[in-house]
Amino acid sequence: MTELIRQYYALLSSPANLLTLPLGDLADSINIPLISVLLFGLIGAVAPCQLSTNVAALAFLSRRAADSQRMWAQTLAFVLGKMTVYLLIGGVIVLLGWQIDQVSRTAIPVIIFTRRAMGPLLIVVGLLMLGIFQSRLSIGDRLSSWLEEKARERSGIIPSYLLGAAFAFAFCPTLFWLFFGLTIPLAIASTGGIIFPGIFAIGTALPVLGLAWLLTSGAVNMSQFIARFKAADVWIQRGAGIIFLLVGLNEIILYWIL
Template sequence: MYEIFNWITNVVASPLTEVAYSSNIALLSVMFLGFVGSVAPCQISANIGAMMYFSNRQVQRRLSWIEISMYLLGKISVFSILGAVFWLFGQSVSQDMIPFFVFARKMLGPLLIIMGLFFLGLLKLPGSFGFQLSSYLKNLSGRIGGKWGAFVLGASFSFGFCPTMVWLFFGLVMPLVFQSSYGFILPPIFAIGTAMPFLLFVGLSIVLGFDTAMIKKSRQWGKWMQRVVGVLFLLLGVADTITYW
């Protein structure tokens, strides 16, 4: 039985876990972790909200690349500031934090299992904190409108942190920031990774020319995609846990 699980681990998990935590390819590592974060409970609701907002702009023929760019810039700004603050305070204690970082890496597998169960509807996860600030900024973005409203919207969705995002960003991404000579660029890359489902949706909406009917159908497709992602995360989590535990 061990040999069977070991074979599954080598075939399925090894390539992805190397991408997920290799300092030699830190950009891809952080992008992957950002994508994992994009389907965390606090971020998936943010991505869905962004999809609905910008799809409505698309239907109204008011969607512009400037607004999309400003939305991304809002997310990048928040994660860059958080990364810079953590880097400044963490430099003096980075060596003392190594045991924590090692433990954080080991927890990636169980984290993927928990998220897989969440997407399959078998587990409920706690909500996000920073909700009041996020809600305030979201309402403010609606009053501002336009490109700066999109910027505030991106920032507001980034403030909705949940335990999953805390673990991914501070426990897994920031160690790569300390290790890499170009670590300053990794928090922005993580921010872009958290927006990958949104960017994919925007790309498809532009290419396929989504109308209101297609947007409604896309919600139904989303339910099936959620189950597929749940199974995938569950398998990867089991394989990763076997590898690192």
């Protein structure tokens, strides 16, 4: 069973390996630290752990693909959420000049916890999106209506921001090495390195931005498609829920069983 799971992880890693080596060589050949950091983030984006969170994020954001402006607002909010966390964590380390080995010893338990918590959390969200069960909070009808109204007013920007912040904590060994082992030392040694963690976050979110552009460019100025898309909202919601379930199961296999 263990060998089967290892083969499964190796299968997931194969696309990342094909892209990691050329991107890594390109980063080494570039003398501009800012571009190197962006490439480090892009390398991290194709690692199995980031692929799963990016797929889940796209499933969440694509529910509003019929409204390109709204989807882009939510997508940018998602990226900003990731940037906030990376800037806070990385900025503190850069400012204080922490030694990388000390950071590693204190951060690893947190990373293990967040990776193991991500799978069950994604499954719960997927079940909620599928309508299999609902969260029943005894907070009263008025408060419930008020929260729903506020959520509509914000057009999903805050939930998207929080999703980006939550996924930013989803470190895995590859991403940990790229961020704490490469990006942070480069930031400490560079002028203006305080912004490097944010650039790294943008790199990890580039696949989401690219796919969001493809979705919106295909839906703009197509009124019939938009009408059908809106009519299919229930099925899109269910499809997103299934993706969350599959990604959650993938996370559990990789970080609970393997």
